[in-house]
Amino acid sequence: MRRGAAADKVAGALLPDRSSFTRGELAAIAVARSVSRVPCELTAAPEQVYRLVSDITLMGQWSPECIRCAWTRGATGPAVGARFKARNNGRRGPAWFNTPVVTAAEPGREFAFNRNGPGIGSYSWRYVFDPIPSGTRLTESYDAERPLPQADVMADREVDR
Numbered sequence: 001m002r003r004g005a006a007a008d009k010v011a012g013a014l015l016p017d018r019s020s021f022t023r024g025e026l027a028a029i030a031v032a033r034s035v036s037r038v039p040c041e042l043t044a045a046p047e048q049v050y051r052l053v054s055d056i057t058l059m060g061q062w063s064p065e066c067i068r069c070a071w072t073r074g075a076t077g078p079a080v081g082a083r084f085k086a087r088n089n090g091r092r093g094p095a096w097f098n099t100p101v102v103t104a105a106e107p108g109r110e111f112a113f114n115r116n117g118p119g120i121g122s123y124s125w126r127y128v129f130d131p132i133p134s135g136t137r138l139t140e141s142y143d144a145e146r147p148l149p150q151a152d153v154m155a156d157r158e159v160d161r
Contacts, residue, residue, distance in 0.1 A: 046130070046131050059086070069085065127140050
């Protein structure tokens with residue numbers, strides 16, 4: 001199924017071409033990955049961009065780690081407290097599942113979710129939609145409130161060598 005032009009634009013904004021970064025820049029990104037904010041401007045209304053970003057069933061199309069998501073535990077769409085099941089596949093071994101919870105769901109303004117648990121840390125993703133004359137300034141942020149234990153971080157560094 002082909003996604004629309006607006007979804008392509010959001011995907012491009014959320015997934016920059018990492019091949020354009022130098023090794024040093026990638027190392028700096030890895031060090032700073034506990035808190036990150038990335039703004040981009042889109043020529044679509046905040047409500048339209050919100051509908052795309054908050055549709056977690058589309059996340060696998062533009063996430064570098066998430067393969068697919070589905071609403072669970074009776075949830076059918078974005079609402080505070082709603083949960084979804086995410087299947088991820090990163091660079092560290094086999095695929096895994098987690099069940100994030102939506103922490104903000106204000107159409108056209110903000111969408112956020114958190115994934116946490118014993119032994120897996122606590123991580124939040126937040127998307128803020130600001131109206132601008134040409135459409136929307138979308139700011140994606142990531143915050144590792146309780147990162148994985150230091151041993152896991154060191155293992156990541158060894159894999160990167």
